[in-house]
Amino acid sequence: MNTVVAIDGPAASGKSTVARGVAQALKSIYVDSGSFYRGVTWWVLRAGIPAGDRAAVIRGLAGLRFEKYLSEQAVRYRVDGEDPGTAIRGEAVAERVSEIAAMPEVRNQVNRWLRETRELGPIVMEGRDIGSVVFPDTPYKFYLDADPAERARRRHAESIAREEGRDVAQVLESLRRRDTRDSGRAEAPLKVAPGAQVIDTTHRAIDEVIQAIVTQVVSWTASR
Ligand code: DC
Numbered sequence: 001m002n003t004v005v006a007i008d009g010p011a012a013s014g015k016s017t018v019a020r021g022v023a024q025a026l027k028s029i030y031v032d033s034g035s036f037y038r039g040v041t042w043w044v045l046r047a048g049i050p051a052g053d054r055a056a057v058i059r060g061l062a063g064l065r066f067e068k069y070l071s072e073q074a075v076r077y078r079v080d081g082e083d084p085g086t087a088i089r090g091e092a093v094a095e096r097v098s099e100i101a102a103m104p105e106v107r108n109q110v111n112r113w114l115r116e117t118r119e120l121g122p123i124v125m126e127g128r129d130i131g132s133v134v135f136p137d138t139p140y141k142f143y144l145d146a147d148p149a150e151r152a153r154r155r156h157a158e159s160i161a162r163e164e165g166r167d168v169a170q171v172l173e174s175l176r177r178r179d180t181r182d183s184g185r186a187e188a189p190l191k192v193a194p195g196a197q198v199i200d201t202t203h204r205a206i207d208e209v210i211q212a213i214v215t216q217v218v219s220w221t222a223s224r
Helices: 016-025 032-044 054-062 085-089 092-103 102-121 128-134 148-157 161-164 168-184 206-222
Strands: 004-008 029-032 064-073 074-079 123-128 140-145 197-200
Touching: 004 016, 004 054, 004 128, 004 206, 016 029, 016 123, 016 206, 029 032, 029 102, 032 054, 032 064, 032 074, 032 085, 032 092, 032 102, 032 123, 054 102, 074 102, 085 092, 092 102, 092 168, 102 128, 102 140, 123 128, 128 140, 140 206, 148 168, 197 206
Parallel strands: 004 123, 004 140, 029 074, 029 123, 140 197
Antiparallel strands: 064 074
16 A cells, blocks of 8 residues: 655645655655645635535535646546646635535545545555545644744745735735634644654754654654
8 A cells, every 4th residue: 555644734834835845755655635725615605605505515515527637746636628727826815725524525525535546556645634534544644833923924025925915914814714614613623643753844944853853754664
């Protein structure tokens, strides 16, 4: 069975950069589970399904074509034949994604798609519930965290927030709203999975965090 390294944590905790780096170092496939939820949300917005119309989301999901493929050792996808591209990173999707990701039917479907990616090879998957729900049996679980102010600064440094004219305070506000929704929901809330190693990235260089995780995984693998 292909190995799974699970890297969970809140938005802008450094997960994406770290997970990509770990995947590269371990010659594994990178999977961004949040991008799957963003892809579904992008499709809901484009289909014009009104906020809160859960029945319409569930109906639409049943007929949705979600095709996964590998590109440069990362899993990408098309929704009904289309690649949403950078649209999934914009504020419109960010504001709606927690609500869509809180629906149990959406989570069950996304979890099936996520579990299928393991058939492609060894994977490094980042998210909120990878170690707790998607792959609870993997021994390789990490949880990254960082101060909210530092997370807002990092998110603001990404070009999309600046292009949309948002300042650091607005980004912080949006992150806090999302943290509250992601941690407070009934279904698979953001939390540290049993057995996960917690790493605070506030004052640590990304390369150092990548190295620490790679070293751990290699030493755990050798001792198994
Ligand atoms: O990691 P991200 O910011 O791209 O995630 C987008 C949203 O998707 C986030 O608000 C919570 C949700 N999400 C989730 O509920 N479970 C996951 N495994 C990954 C993301």
